[in-house]
Amino acid sequence: MRACRLCFILLLSFVGKLSAQFDDPFGSQAGGAKPATTVQLLLSHNEAKPGSTVTAGLELTMDDGWHTYWINPGAAGTATDVEWTLPKGVTAGPIQWPTPDKFTALGLIGYGYHDKTILFVPLAIAADVALGQATISGKVSWLECKELCIPRDQQVSAKLVIAGTAKVSADAAELDATKKKLPKADARLAVKAWWDGAAKDDERTLLIEFDAGQSGTDADFFALLFESFEVSPESEVTASGAAKVRIKKTVMKFEGAWPSELAGLAVRNLKDHGKTEAYRVKFPILASASGAAATTTTQAPPPATADKSLWRMLLYAFIGGLILNVMPCVLPVISLKILGFVNQSKESPARVRLLGMLYGAGVVVSFLVLAGVVIGVKSAGELASWGMQMSNPQFVVLLTVLIMLVALN
Structure with a gap:
């Protein structure tokens, strides 16, 4: 026990010296x-x-x-x-x-x-x-x-x-x-875009085609930022006919109907910075390559599809939870939980159910509080994301001290 206290004192001394070096919170x-x-x-x-x-x-x-x-x-x-x-x-x-x-x-x-x-x-x-x-x-x-x-x-x-x-x-x-x-405004690129097949859940493949000039397949499309959907930055670029380039993108929809038009930059000679050309473009999205126009009245997937998607995500979450039980940091705790179940078997079923409900509610509320903090920070115009605190040396030191205290308990 004396050795443990000595280790703890040395750790606190190290923390004090280390924290003094971090005037900036990111170190x-x-x-x-x-x-x-x-x-x-x-x-x-x-x-x-x-x-x-x-x-x-x-x-x-x-x-x-x-x-x-x-x-x-x-x-x-x-x-x-x-x-x-x-x-x-x-x-x-x-x-x-x-x-x-x-x-x-x-x-x-x-x-x-x-x-x-x-x-x-x-x-x-x-x-x-x-x-x-x-x-x-x-x-x-x-x-x-x-x-x-x-x-x-x-x-x-x-x-x-x-x-x-x-x-x-x-x-x-x-x-x-x-x-x-x-970036310049230029209508000579003859930009065309159409959906490549039906949507799969909330993702859909989009094909964009425009004149490549002398750039060949050294071209790309950079979409602007939108609230209801996102165009993935990954691109699959191929040649398409004489001096044309075709770019395959994935569109992820967050809410509402699928977009009927898109805006961004058509970029040519991407690798040769001295010759890079970028043009501001805005174009409609057609329903297919044949040119059947997509309308803004395209309906969102029916509720049944959304429900199936939700149930599938819940199933995956349940399977993931089962897999976590065999992780090295969780497996030793299972025996402790089993001992807890054995001890609770001597109590009344009503009390066991109450404790289980309180435990589950505590987990849900804890995560809701954490999510609320992140949403609140972002709403205030600040930057926040899961795991960002791990880049803060002071937070890492505090976490190290906490784990040390748990180990000494």
């Missing part, structure tokens, strides 16, 4: 107190006239190996966002996103940026705005990832003089050169 392995991404606010003008538009550029510079995310992050991630604090008479438009890279990180396919990128935001200046110096500022929030992901934010600001004349800034040339690389 040095996650980039420490210094973010791996720096953000700078660039303006196209030092002076601007009332009634004009100034281009703001959020320049994100990432350390080697790190990346941030596009408006649609892909299989996982969070898009960069900005909360503006603007003077009266100045209004910010939506972010204009450069063409992202498509990459695989930790086995997941995502869309995002490496090294350096500039996100463009138009700032409209009202015709009746007061003349004088104004401060353009905002809070930029992003998720930076390498071996793990860390949410970051930074305040940025720049001065803008509202005057009777316009004067471009020193950053105008860089902004103009980079802005030319934004």
Whole structure:
């Protein structure tokens, strides 16, 4: 027992020294107190006239190996966002996103940026705005990832003089050169899309075809982000006829009817960054290759199908629970539970049923509370996901101490 107490004291000493090193909640392995991404606010003008538009550029510079995310992050991630604090008479438009890279990180396919990128935001200046110096500022929030992901934010600001004349800034040339690389609107791609067969539960295969130019099969389609459905970032690309490319995608529906149209980027020369071309496209989804139009009145699967799917998931969950019983961390506990059943057999059946119901209710309520915490954090605009706390060294240390205390009990 004395040896156990000595081990516990040594562990607490180690925890104290270790915790003192973690001023940043994500620790040095996650980039420490210094973010791996720096953000700078660039303006196209030092002076601007009332009634004009100034281009703001959020320049994100990432350390080697790190990346941030596009408006649609892909299989996982969070898009960069900005909360503006603007003077009266100045209004910010939506972010204009450069063409992202498509990459695989930790086995997941995502869309995002490496090294350096500039996100463009138009700032409209009202015709009746007061003349004088104004401060353009905002809070930029992003998720930076390498071996793990860390949410970051930074305040940025720049001065803008509202005057009777316009004067471009020193950053105008860089902004103009980079802005030319934004995805273009082009109707010459002749984009067509149709469903490849019927839906299977809440998944359905979609085929997209467009002119590939000289890129051959080095092409892809990056879908925008939608609330009621998701287009998987995985693609199966094949040639289709003369100078055309066909891309097979999987659409996963969350609610409502199957989509009747789709929007995103048609990208060519994906591997050759110097020749990459991206075009903003929006097109209808046809019912089949023959061109029978799909309508927005397509009905969702009947309730019976949804019920069968639910029962199948419950069956899989039950089978998974049985398998967990033979895991090394669970199997030794089964004997303790059997002893508990033997002891309870001496009690009244009503009490046994009551204890069983209370135990089951406790498990359900515990998970509902955890789910509520995650939903609440996300609703507040913060980043939250299962297992994210395991990247926090302080949480891991606390968990280690807890397990040590249980072992000493």
